[in-house]
C-alpha cells in the first residue's frame with residue numbers, strides 16, 4: 280500500500296478563482312491539473328462518523344490508564360499521507376490542523392522516510408544522548424545545517440530543548456539571569472544570595488517579573504503558566520506569580536480597512552505596557568523581560584501590526600527589559616515567512632526567539648549576552664534530541680527545494696480570499712453567504728482564522744466538518760483556526776472551501 284502510494288500522482292481536478300455563490304457551486308480549474316510530486320491521496324474518504332467504533336473502544340481502553348477527555352480519535356499514522364490523516368476506523372481526512380500546527384511537510388513525507396532509512400543516521404535514532412554533557416561528534420555541524428541556517432536576524436546562538444513550554448521556561452530563566460548580572464554589574468553572587476536562594480527567598484531568588492499579554496499562551500509549566508492568559512482551565516488551582524499583564528490590541532478585521540481605529544487601539548495598549556513596567560518597578564518587582572507571540576494563537580488568532588511590535592521592541596529596549604518573541608506556533612513558515620516576526624521588517628527584532636512544533640525540536644535563539652554564564656543554569660538531561668535536528672535539516676531542504684514559503688503565500692491568499700467570500704465582509708465581493716455565522720476572517724500565509732457566531736456553533740461546525748472529512752481546530756472563545764502543513768496547495772484550499780461551503784449550507 281505504502282509503496283503503491285509513493286508513486287501515485289495526485290489526479291484531483293482543481294479549481295480556482297470563481298466565487299462561491301450557492302452551496303452547490305464549485306471552484307473550476309482554469310489551468311492544467313498540477314501534479315503533486317510527492318505521493319498523496321486524492322481526497323477525503325469517510326467510512327464512519329468520527330470517532331468511529333474502533334476509536335471509541337481504544338478511548339475506553341486508554342481511559343483506564345489516563346484522562347482521555349481531550350482525545351479526538353485514534354490515528355493510523357502508517358496510512359496517513361501528505362495532507363491526509365487516516366484514523367483507526369479507516370476514515371481519511373484532509374488535515375488543516377496538523378497535530379496543533381506541528382507537522383511541517385505532511386505525514387510520512389518521502390524525504391523524511393529516506394532520512395529514517397539512511398544507515399548513517401541510525402545511531403542518532405537509537406542513542407539519545409544527554410546533550411548538555413555528552414554531545415555526539417556531528418552535533419555542532421548538525422546545528423549549523425539545521426537551526427542556525429534559519430536563525431533570526433542578529434542571532435548566532437541557539438539552545439535546544441524538548442518542547443515549547445520547556446523552551447520558554449528556560450528562556451525566562453535566561454532573561455532573569457541576564458537581568459541580575461546586569462544589575463550586579465558582574466556575575467559573582469554574594470554568600471547571602473547563595474544561601475537565600477536555597478530557601479526561595481530574596482535576594483537569591485529576586486523579585487523580578489515578566490510582562491505578558493492578556494490572551495497570550497506560552498505553555499503550561501509553572502513559569503510559562505504565569506504568562507499564559509488564554510483559558511482559565513489551564514491555570515486553575517495552580518499558584519502563580521504577581522507579574523504584569525498588558526492588554527493585547529483588540530483589532531478589527533480586515534486590518535487594512537480599520538487602520539486608523541486599530542492604530543489607536545495599539546497606541547492604548549503600548550501606553551499601558553509602559554505604565555505597567557513603571558508600576559512594577561515601583562513595586563520592587565522590575566520587569567526583566569517582555570514575552571509576546573507575533574500572532575496570539577491559542578488565544579484566538581489575534582493580530583497586531585508590524586508598527587505595534589516595532590514600538591514594543593523599542594519600549595523593551597528603553598526600559599532595559601529583554602524582548603522574547605514566542606514563535607512556538609508561528610515559526611516554521613506558515614505565515615509565508617520562516618519566522619512571523621520577519622513581517623515586522625526589523626534587523627534586530629528580539630533578544631530571544633523560542634520555537635518548537637514545526638521545527639520538530641524545541642529551543643530558543645538568543646543574543647550573545649543572554650548565554651547562561653555558568654554550566655547547569657540552563658540545563659536538563661536531554662536538552663533536545665539530535666535526531667530531530669537531522670529531520671529538521673531535511674525539512675529545510677524540502678522547504679527550499681520546493682519553494683514552500685512562496686507556495687504558502689499563494690495558498691494562504693486563496694484560503695483567505697475563500698474565507699472572505701464565505702463571510703462576504705469586503706466591498707466589491709458578492710452578497711454575504713453566511714453573515715449570521717461567520718466574521719473577522721484574518722490571516723498571514725495559511726495561518727488563518729475566522730470567527731463563528733458563538734462557541735457552541737463553532738464546536739458543532741468543527742465536529743460536523745470532521746465527520747465529512749475535514750480537520751480544523753478551534754482557538755479563543757469562538758474562532759476556527761487553520762494550520763495546514765506547508766505542502767497544503769491551492770487545490771487543497773478549493774477542496775476544503777467546497778466541502779466547508781456545503782457544511783455551512785446546513786446552517787442556512
Ligand SMILES: Cc1ncc(COP(=O)(O)O)c(C=O)c1O
Nearest residue numbers: 442443444496497498605607608
Ligand atoms: C505560542 C506557544 N507557546 C508555547 C506553547 C507550548 O508548547 P508545548 O505545548 O510544546 O509545551 C504553545 C503550544 O501550543 C504555543 O502555541
